[in-house]
Amino acid sequence: MIRFEQVSLRYDTGPEVLRDLDFHLEPGSFHFLLGPSGAGKSSLLKMMSLGQRPSSGRLSLFGRDVSRLDRKERALLRRRIGVVFQDFRLIEHLTTVENVALPLRVAGQREDKVREHVSELLSWVGLADHLNALPATLSGGQQQRVAIARAVISRPSLLLADEPTGNVDDRIAMRLLYLFEELHRNGTTVVIATHNEMLANRFDQPVVRLSDHSAEIEDDSGDGETAGPPPRRELAATRGDG
Amino acid sequence: MAFGKADLPLARDASGRFLPWLVAFMVYLATLALVSSMIMNALVDRWDRGLADRLTVQIPAPSAEDEAGGQEARIDAAIDVLTSTPGVGGVAVLDDSEISALLDPWLGDAELARELPLPTLIAVTLSADDPADLGTLAVRLQAAVPGAVIDDHQRWVGGLVSLTRSIDLIAALVVLLVGLAAVITVVFVTRTGLAIHRQVIELLHLIGAQDSYIARQFQTHAMKLGFKGGALGFAAALATVYGAGLLLSESGRVLLPDFSFGPREWIGLCLLPLLATLVAMVTARWTVLRTLARFP
Numbered sequence: 001m002i003r004f005e006q007v008s009l010r011y012d013t014g015p016e017v018l019r020d021l022d023f024h025l026e027p028g029s030f031h032f033l034l035g036p037s038g039a040g041k042s043s044l045l046k047m048m049s050l051g052q053r054p055s056s057g058r059l060s061l062f063g064r065d066v067s068r069l070d071r072k073e074r075a076l077l078r079r080r081i082g083v084v085f086q087d088f089r090l091i092e093h094l095t096t097v098e099n100v101a102l103p104l105r106v107a108g109q110r111e112d113k114v115r116e117h118v119s120e121l122l123s124w125v126g127l128a129d130h131l132n133a134l135p136a137t138l139s140g141g142q143q144q145r146v147a148i149a150r151a152v153i154s155r156p157s158l159l160l161a162d163e164p165t166g167n168v169d170d171r172i173a174m175r176l177l178y179l180f181e182e183l184h185r186n187g188t189t190v191v192i193a194t195h196n197e198m199l200a201n202r203f204d205q206p207v208v209r210l211s212d213h214s215a216e217i218e219d220d221s222g223d224g225e226t227a228g229p230p231p232r233r234e235l236a237a238t239r240g241d242g
Numbered sequence: 243m244a245f246g247k248a249d250l251p252l253a254r255d256a257s258g259r260f261l262p263w264l265v266a267f268m269v270y271l272a273t274l275a276l277v278s279s280m281i282m283n284a285l286v287d288r289w290d291r292g293l294a295d296r297l298t299v300q301i302p303a304p305s306a307e308d309e310a311g312g313q314e315a316r317i318d319a320a321i322d323v324l325t326s327t328p329g330v331g332g333v334a335v336l337d338d339s340e341i342s343a344l345l346d347p348w349l350g351d352a353e354l355a356r357e358l359p360l361p362t363l364i365a366v367t368l369s370a371d372d373p374a375d376l377g378t379l380a381v382r383l384q385a386a387v388p389g390a391v392i393d394d395h396q397r398w399v400g401g402l403v404s405l406t407r408s409i410d411l412i413a414a415l416v417v418l419l420v421g422l423a424a425v426i427t428v429v430f431v432t433r434t435g436l437a438i439h440r441q442v443i444e445l446l447h448l449i450g451a452q453d454s455y456i457a458r459q460f461q462t463h464a465m466k467l468g469f470k471g472g473a474l475g476f477a478a479a480l481a482t483v484y485g486a487g488l489l490l491s492e493s494g495r496v497l498l499p500d501f502s503f504g505p506r507e508w509i510g511l512c513l514l515p516l517l518a519t520l521v522a523m524v525t526a527r528w529t530v531l532r533t534l535a536r537f538p
Contacts, residue, residue, distance in 0.1 A: 051448050053538050071535075072452060079450035089445045093251050102249065106451040150449075 001027040001158060001189045002048055004215075007057030009043055017043050019213040021057070025191065027157075030184045031217075032200040033193035035210030041193040042086065044210065045160050048191065049083045050074055062157070079107050082156035084164045088147040090135040096122060097131045100149045107154065121149050125179070140167040148176060152183060159183060161192045165199060173199060249446060250439050250456070252463040257431040261464075261522075264427050265471025266478065268420040269518050273479030273511060279413035280507050282406040289402065293395045295331075297366040297376075299324065299383065300391040303359035317362055319386045324366055327379055332367040417514075421521060428468075428522050432460055432529040444537070453534045461527040468522025472515030480511075 004021040011017065018040045025031055033041050046052035047059060050066060059066050061077060069077065082103075090099050097118050104114045122131060125145040135143055144167050151159060159180065165173035177192070177199070184190045191208070194200055200207065207218040252258070301320055304313040317335060324333045336344075341360055376394060383390045436443065446456055503511070 049448060051538060075447075075450050075452045077450075078448060081450075083448060089441065091249060091442055091445065094247060094249070098247060102446075103449045105249070106446060106449055106455060 001025050001029070001062065002191075003058075003060040005058040005060075007047070007054045007059055009040075009047060009052065010055045016055075016213060018047075018210075018215075021215050023208065023215055023217050025189065025208075027189055028184070028187055030181070030190045030205045031192070031208050032203070032205055033191055033208045033210065034197055034200055035195070037195055039210040040213060041195075041210055042162055044208075044215070045083070045162050045191065045193055048158075049081055049160050050078050051083075079103065079154060080157045082151035082154065082159045084144075084148050084151045084159075084161035086162040086166065088135075088143050090143055090146055090150075092135055095132045095134060096127060096138070096146050099135065099146055100153050102150060103154045118149075118153060121153055122146075125149050141169075141172055144168060145176070148179070152188075156188060158189045159191070161190075163194055164192060165194060165196065170199070174202070177203060248459055250435075250442055250459045252435055252439070252459060255435055255438060257435060258463075258467060261427070261431050261467040262471035262474060265424060265468050265518050265522065266475035268424050269472045269475030269515050270479045270482075271475075272417045272420045272518075273476055273514050274482065275413040275416035276511060276514065277479070277483050279406075279410045280503070280510070282409045284507075286399070286402050286406045290399050293399060295368045296395070297368065298393045298395070299364040299366055300393060301362040301364070301387060302389040302391075303361050313362065316387045316390075317364070320364060320383060320390055323379075323382050323386045324364070327382070329369055329372050329375070330366060330379075331369040334365045336363040336365060421517075424518060424521050425525050428464055428525040429529050432464065432526045433533070435460060435463075436530065436533050443534075447534070447537050453531055456534060457527045457530040460530045461523045464526035465519055465523040468519040469515070472518035475518075476511075476515040 002025040004023050007018070007021040008016050009018040021044070033044065035041050043052065047054055048061070050061070053067070062080065064073075064077070066074065066077070091102070094102070097115065100122060101111065101114050101118045104118075105111070119128070119131060122128060125148065127142060127145055127149070130138060130142060135146065138146065144164065148161070148164060151161070161180065164176055164180075168176065173196075180190050180192060181203070192200075209216045209218055299320060301313070301316055321333055321335070324330050341363060376392060380392050383392065443456055
């Protein structure tokens with residue numbers, strides 16, 4: 001699903017933010033992306049969401065080398081990726097429904113066909129009473145759920161979330177993570193970046209750990225501390241040597 | 243668009259308020275320039291066509307020592323020469339009332355004209371397919387009637403033609419510069435729009451919008467504004483031309499004959515606001531696509 005081969009990233013002429021990334025996330029896997037803030041979690045997610053080109057190395061998504069895709073192909077590939085941005089990035093003049101429907105609209109679907117589907121999803125994340133609210137009138141947690149709904153509305157094959165639990169209390173955070181697990185059970189590949197190790201440890205899922213500008217895969221996350229089942233076989237990730 | 247509200251709230255930008263006015267001024271200027279050039283061309287064309295196969299032969303006014311009937315003899319001699327020349331179609335001597343009608347716009351008082359020693363004018367029509375050779379005719383005429391002058395109007399028309407060419411050139415230059423100014427204006431307005439809405443555009447890009455999806459919103463916006471301004475400027479220019487026409491015809495003594503546009507001129511003029519709309523649209527699209535090309 002996602003394969004990094006000797007990938008490095010630097011912004012302009014700055015120092016390397018990420019160095020020699022070399023790992024592979026299987027289709028249908030679920031990973032937490034852990035690391036202290038500033039370790040490059042967001043940059044890594046940005047590359048995965050085709051929002052940033054690697055400075056060097058090869059990045060493949062859905063089995064395709066992204067550097068060889070033309071603009072149209074990249075746009076089409078992005079439609080298979082749902083992203084929950086750390087800062088939500090809701091469009092201020094659009095209502096909750098319109099914000100969530102945006103990926104469908106961009107993909108050329110008609111509003112009358114998607115509205116029901118959008119409302120259904122919004123009820124499911126507990127925003128049934130705020131369908132026509134503007135983002136400014138919603139609380140941080142509500143905005144976050146709108147952002148999550150927007151990321152999953154088009155049933156993406158790959159879901160990337162940057163600190164999706166950053167603005168909510170633990171109870172809601174757990175609920176959101178269960179939502180991601182639910183998506184994962186339906187076949188979506190999920191990567192969740194968080195600095196909250198405690199939260200990640202409550203789920204028995206493998207971890208991509210960023211430290212010192214490079215990534216390590218930890219397949220045995222949560223060992224001993226939680227009584228969860230052992231890692232599922234489809235979650236296996238090859239260990240990087242970078 | 244299937245959705246009621248646009249993702250990019252371009253309609254709320256300040257550009258919506260000032261771009262139509264800028265385009266209106268530009269289209270106004272371009273229309274006036276084009277109208278001037280069209281009027282001049284049509285007039286020269288008419289004069290040229292009207293005068294091409296015509297000559298005027300001038301026989302000087304009789305002097306004091308002339309014997310009676312001398313002028314008539316000279317006129318008859320000139321007519322003899324003219325009618326015996328191959329390629330001359332018709333000969334007509336202008337009588338006093340015609341001459342005073344010609345002088346009327348210049349001198350006004352017809353009574354005064356009668357007292358002046360005026361040359362006799364003979365209007366000559368050349369046959370269209372085989373016009374007489376002017377050089378030979380002039381020599382023969384001079385021999386028969388000393389002092390007779392042939393005027394083939396070329397000096398007058400020639401001067402007019404070169405004036406028209408300069409006006410054409412200036413008009414073309416005005417239209418070109420105005421077009422250039424329009425392009426630059428739209429580029430800056432579009433860039434401003436891109437900067438204002440950068441976050442939304444980045445988001446649209448990241449959730450899979452193709453460049454054309456984003457460009458479409460800008461180009462539609464620019465097209466609307468361009469059309470609004472183009473129509474406004476065009477209407478104002480036509481009103482100006484109409485008003486100028488009224489003023490000229492009211493002042494009475496107009497040297498220029500009446501002029502009205504044919505379908506060809508109308509089509510040419512109507513193209514201007516449409517062209518402004520098209521330029522705005524294409525420029526906006528091109529600007530957006532160029533900017534988006536830098537996105538990953």
